[in-house]
Amino acid sequence: MPQKAYALAVVCLVGGCAPKSASHSPAAEASSLDRDFSWPEAFRNPVPAEFRIGTTTTTSVRADRGGPYFNRRESVIALFGDAVNLWTWRGSTTADNSPREDFNGAFPKRRFLEIDLTHPVASSGAVSLGLIRDSAASIHVFFKDDSAARRIVSVWEIPVGNPVRDERVEFWVRANGHQYLLQFGSFGMGKYSARGRVHGAGTTAAYVQRPDSAHWIVRSAPQSVGRLWNVDDIQNPKDAGLYAFSFDFEVRASRGSPP
Numbered sequence: 522m523p524q525k526a527y528a529l530a531v532v533c534l535v536g537g538c539a540p541k542s543a544s545h546s547p548a549a550e551a552s553s554l555d556r557d558f559s560w561p562e563a564f565r566n567p568v569p570a571e572f573r574i575g576t577t578t579t580t581s582v583r584a585d586r587g588g589p590y591f592n593r594r595e596s597v598i599a600l601f602g603d604a605v606n607l608w609t610w611r612g613s614t615t616a617d618n619s620p621r622e623d624f625n626g627a628f629p630k631r632r633f634l635e636i637d638l639t640h641p642v643a644s645s646g647a648v649s650l651g652l653i654r655d656s657a658a659s660i661h662v663f664f665k666d667d668s669a670a671r672r673i674v675s676v677w678e679i680p681v682g683n684p685v686r687d688e689r690v691e692f693w694v695r696a697n698g699h700q701y702l703l704q705f706g707s708f709g710m711g712k713y714s715a716r717g718r719v720h721g722a723g724t725t726a727a728y729v730q731r732p733d734s735a736h737w738i739v740r741s742a743p744q745s746v747g748r749l750w751n752v753d754d755i756q757n758p759k760d761a762g763l764y765a766f767s768f769d770f771e772v773r774a775s776r777g778s779p780p
Contacts, residue, residue, distance in 0.1 A: 568601040569593070569775040572660070574634065580741075581637040581766045582660075582692065592775075595631035603675040604663040604689075605737065605772050609633055613657040613693075630656035636694045636703075640765040642746065645723070647762025653696045662729070662739055662772070663689035666708045673713060676729075676737065684730040689721075690739065690768075692747075702758070703747045703766065710758075717758045719750045724763070734777030741767045 569592035574584035584590070590607055592599040598608040608614050612628040633656040641647030665674045665688040679685060688706035695701070702710065704719055706726045711718030725745040730738045745768075749761040 570599040570601055570605055570607070571773045572599050572607045573771045575769060579767065580769045581640075582768045582770070583635040583637070585633050585635075587632055590632060596629055597632055599772075601676065601774055603673045603677075604661050605676050605774075606662075607660045608657075609655070609659065610657045613659060632656065634658040634660075634694075636692060636696075637766070638694075638696065638703075638749070638764055642763035642765065645748075645762035646760075647749065647764055650696045650701075653694055655694045655696070657695055659693040660770070661689075661691045661693075662687065662727075662737070663708065664729070665689070665706075666712060671713070679729055679731045679737070681731045681734060684728040684738075684740075687727045687729040687739065690727045692768075693752075700752050701761065702750045702752050703764070704750065705741070705745070705747045705766075717752070717754070717756045719748075719752075719758050721748055724748050727768075735774040737772045737774075738770075739772065740769050 571592070572590040574582060574590070587595065590597050590599055590609065596609075596611045598606070598611050598614055600606055609632045610628065610630050612630075633654050636653045636655060636658065638650040639652060641649055662676060663673060664676050664679055665686075666672070667674050686706075689708040690705040691710065692703040693700070694703065702719060704710070704721045705724050707721045707724075709719040709721050710716055724747050725742045727745070728740050728742060730740075732738065745766055746763050747766045748763055751759040751761050
């Protein structure tokens with residue numbers, strides 16, 4: 522399919538032609554700006570996604586009041602690759618996840634996430650960073666790595682059925698002028714990329730369930746703990762300690778088969 526035709530088909534699927542159960546406020550409709558922007562370079566065959574954050578009210582990650590986060594609506598990017606990814610602001614999709622300068626006003630910040638970093642594990646050296654409202658936040662859910670084959674095992678390889686352990690869930694959040702990465706699970710950034718490596722020592726692996734081929738449910742384990750990294754310098758991450766932290770969200774793909 523030609524690129525332009527493919528892009529228009531995607532907009533219909535996850536933009537102006539959302540399922541009937543979704544919210545249809547005027548702000549949620551795809552604008553001409555949303556229809557025009559290109560895919561992030563890292564995605565050769567991206568599959569659009571829909572994120573619903575916080576299906577319970579007690580988690581540390583909270584959505585704004587704008588309803589689900591749809592790909593190419595309100596400056597959001599939500600896409601499947603080997604991982605499933607949500608950027609609340611399309612301007613933050615640089616290689617190091619640092620927001621780009623919005624020189625021309627072309628990328629308005631319309632959505633945000635609230636990230637609760639008020640529960641540090643004192644013995645780890647962490648300190649409370651407060652309840653953060655970040656319009657350039659992101660979530661990345663991988664599955665696990667295959668060290669023997671030196672590859673990332675894709676979220677598309679998660680079996681349909683019962684929940685399984687997930688060895689890499691990460692949240693990117695800016696707080697007090699700094700960029701942070703909150704890691705859950707043993708497999709972290711930098712193992713297969715030219716970026717500084719982080720680890721998940723002391724963290725709790727999440728669980729992911731795939732009820733059907735196009736639906737993923739991601740939940741933290743009971744008494745979950747994540748490790749925070751200061752990544753102002755992407756090549757030299759600095760350990761910022763452990764935090765008690767919970768999350769619960771659902772992701773749906775625009776189709777039920779991998780790219």
